[in-house]
Amino acid sequence: MTSSERPTGDQAELDVAAIRKDFPLLHQEQEGKRLVFLDSAASSQRPVHVVEAMSEFYYTSYANVHRGVYRVAERATNRFEQARATVARFIGAGSAAEVVFTKNATEAINLVAGSWGKTNLGPGDAIVLTILEHHANIVPWQMLAAERGFEIRWIPATDDGRLDLSDLDRLVDGAKLVAFTSMSNVTGSITAAEQIIAAAKAAGALTLVDACQSVPHLPTDVTELGADFVTFSGHKMLGPTGIGILWARAELLEAMPPFLGGGGMILNVTTDGFLPDAPPARFEAGTPPIAEAIGLAAAIDYLESVGMEAIRRHEVALTAYALRKLSTELGDSLTIHGPSEPAARGGVLSLELHGVHAHDVSQVLDEHAVCIRPGHHCAKPLMKHLGVPATARASFYLYNDTDDADALAEALVAARDFFAL
Amino acid sequence: MTSSERPTGDQAELDVAAIRKDFPLLHQEQEGKRLVFLDSAASSQRPVHVVEAMSEFYYTSYANVHRGVYRVAERATNRFEQARATVARFIGAGSAAEVVFTKNATEAINLVAGSWGKTNLGPGDAIVLTILEHHANIVPWQMLAAERGFEIRWIPATDDGRLDLSDLDRLVDGAKLVAFTSMSNVTGSITAAEQIIAAAKAAGALTLVDACQSVPHLPTDVTELGADFVTFSGHKMLGPTGIGILWARAELLEAMPPFLGGGGMILNVTTDGFLPDAPPARFEAGTPPIAEAIGLAAAIDYLESVGMEAIRRHEVALTAYALRKLSTELGDSLTIHGPSEPAARGGVLSLELHGVHAHDVSQVLDEHAVCIRPGHHCAKPLMKHLGVPATARASFYLYNDTDDADALAEALVAARDFFAL
Amino acid sequence: MSGLEDLYREIILDHYRNPRNRGELESPPAHRAEGFNPLCGDEIVLHVLLDDDGVIDDIKIGGQGCSISQSSASMMSAAVKGKTIEEARNLTATFKAMMSIHETEIGGDGSEAEADEPVTADLPLGDLEALRGVVKFPVRIKCATLSWNTLSQAFDELAAEATG
Amino acid sequence: MSGLEDLYREIILDHYRNPRNRGELESPPAHRAEGFNPLCGDEIVLHVLLDDDGVIDDIKIGGQGCSISQSSASMMSAAVKGKTIEEARNLTATFKAMMSIHETEIGGDGSEAEADEPVTADLPLGDLEALRGVVKFPVRIKCATLSWNTLSQAFDELAAEATG
Ligand SMILES: Cc1ncc(COP(=O)(O)O)c(C=O)c1O
């Protein structure tokens, strides 16, 4: 509210006020204050463009896809497949056939475990995970390991919540898969994907990148990255709920057996058995998230119109500002987990206000209309490593600015004072 | 277009003109003709109420569910759980905790196979399916059977596409599960669920009812039905894509291991393993279809405001009218698969225009703005049984009336004449 | 911040800052039970020691959590110490009845059924009354009930051991 | 119904009603290949008999399908009979190039890559030109290409047998 009075050089590149106009949810007030939404790492808000693209689709072109001959069904199928092509282009995939639509990133990882993992992992084998992982990239592997009896190794973390890669070569030696997050959803730490992928390749292991936190915030090129599997979710990148993405190299998908069975993934079915179709259809049993794919494509259009490079620069600048501001205002009473260097991290700040539990911090902040998320953020092994039961996580996106960081700092001071002995 | 001139006694109960006003897609014209949408068995259209409920939710109350303390997140969680309660009430479930949200009905069936099936079926065991099944209720069991080595038995069908239950007791004897459709998506035949469930119970087998085609069109009470698992999809009942439902008896869900692993389904995770949460959370790994649940609840509100009994009566009357009309206009040149008695079937007509392939029928009908679906309808075993490669399927819903049936008959006559030798 | 003062009554903050019965007991003879709030990561470790008449001889609380879950656990420990299992169960029912108004709305975990449990007693809650304000903050109800649910779990486990 | 007449040219309907080379060949010596259109259930069963010089000595078509897939198969059989594998492959490329304009849009099955295949020939298509109208009906392209894809599959299988 006082942004015009303050230097905004840090983030002048994005016209945040104009962007915010596109996000109706951000226009609301709470207790007479502008809502400050700092929970995009859990799920982003979405611009009218996305919501209206879905409404327009439902109102003009909706039908089930892939099997209809009539024009409306043909339109629906075309738009659905165009959405797949949009996703493919956005992440630099070699072909749209490498893009599989799932219900969320979690299903995408379960798909890799249940299809590739089930046919390639057994007793004597090993895979490598990291202590930074979200439960989505842990539990599917633990479930499979319980069934198939392979070893799970863990890349440890440093005290400030980055990966400790000092022992990388030994850890990946003999492993069949290295599955890791591109950016921690707790510490914001950006992992050294190139280094891990190179080490995995040298060891003959495949790589899965859980890119949930990076695809929405950083330019992504899966081909350049050289990974084998990349997974992410629509709802964290301005898209709707109900859709996630698995990208995988075409040869891998072609060699993988189906994950879920049903309509749309077969060439033939008799009472004796079935013949699976080619990817990506093979992995999309049942009616897919049709309107959600249209919404996701609209979200990508929106992100591209702002520019992924610009979004990244904006977030780095905003994170730098917030780190400074919070340490000025709260000093020793606050620990911010994660790398101190803004360029090494995304706009995710995991806060520990000393003597105040994250739940209580979040409760007080809500009174100030500041929305953050307390908890383990589905990363309990990392919480244990950091020695905290929970953190209060504030996360930025393209619609946040220094006003929001100021509001966060102010509310945190109030929380500290409220709970002061 | 001439409905005012014709007797409408058959279906006077529903004000179809008023209902149609709520469905923007149905307002479009194609080649100067009103669009006649007869593909609801594949996926229904949706009223503004449903689309607007989702938009409103995204604009005012969206946040990821279950973990936020701030008010917006609390609102989102409440509305999501209220949607679950709405579904539970709509189908007569004992408790909302018996309702699991999946991405579609196909995932719901795969969940039962991958969780209950995987822990309960092995060599020497048998399950029973029917020749009427959709691939969604075949392929998951074939995949599991290939892995675990149990037998699949098949309830045969009669020539007119109903179940042949003459040998039911012998077929279910010693089986652990009987999984069957409540209504064929090809022949419209309503199966004798009570009889099958009673026989299964007597044999000590559990039952899974694929209710995709009945829940949208008939009053449903799962408790009264006495089944163990019931599955259906949102998109066939005026709801959005991206959401399906598994209902199961609480004791069953409680005893079942997780299906997909990830965030939201655990009590605790360490590097050594994880502790699953209680149902339904146990079966909802990752960010659920949040907005889709809101949309589905709105769809249920809409259906209830019209009345499920009234919808059923309307469809029976309309089907009776269509069966008469088609046989009058097309006589011997047309075969309509399925029971001839309207009360024994849903509003799904699988047509075979002699000498004209379903694909070609559908193409000609599209020129008349009549949308039907040609193909195997994901029921290849049934197609084989009926001795056809494909049928042209027309299906009715609450927004269809005798005008639509007339348009269908007229377009079919044109198709016959076009391809006549 | 009037809403906040409703939630964070002085007595709650006092129990949070000076938790009663904090610690562990040797197990056995004490029974150990662990509870998780999967939504936020709060954990509670209860140790309950019963005498031969089924009276709670001692109870200790471990684990980590927010002010609401910690103070509720602390107050609970003080309230049930010296009580029989049945008395403690009745107190639990009374407390959960106070909390149940909204629990069904945010549960999604079958807690609905809980709300239907017959409330077997309507006991005076004493200090615990201070937690009534939590009802206005539905997400926090699970914090307040965590220790109580864990206590019920401990009793169930003990009963299962006895019969099993 | 001008659109329809574009799709259903007289020659297409003629091949549909009077399919050429309908039937089976003994296998071996003929090679048998099966193709499915998963979208609609159309099936095609090809039998191809090659002579020692790799010339298509005989070809027979079985299976069921719509007018577009059946007539395309019929025309294909007439067009490739007496041709070498290479000539037939070139004809396939030419035909698929004519059809490819929209195939990528509705494929979702990796057909995009196909469209990028170098078109190794631009042969006269003769009767097959009549299928050009299908391009305006993208959903039907898969009907028109089913027999051609199955022919390519047959050649691939033969090549694999020869080298394997
Ligand atoms: C009888 C039946 N079962 C299962 C399904 C699968 O539903 P979905 O595609 O929504 O998973 C359908 C719909 O296609 C159906 O008609």
Ligand SMILES: Cc1ncc(COP(=O)(O)O)c(C=O)c1O
């Ligand atoms: C790093 C990371 N991985 C995986 C996930 C799971 O995503 P979803 O819940 O959309 O499946 C999330 C989001 O919660 C995440 O932040």
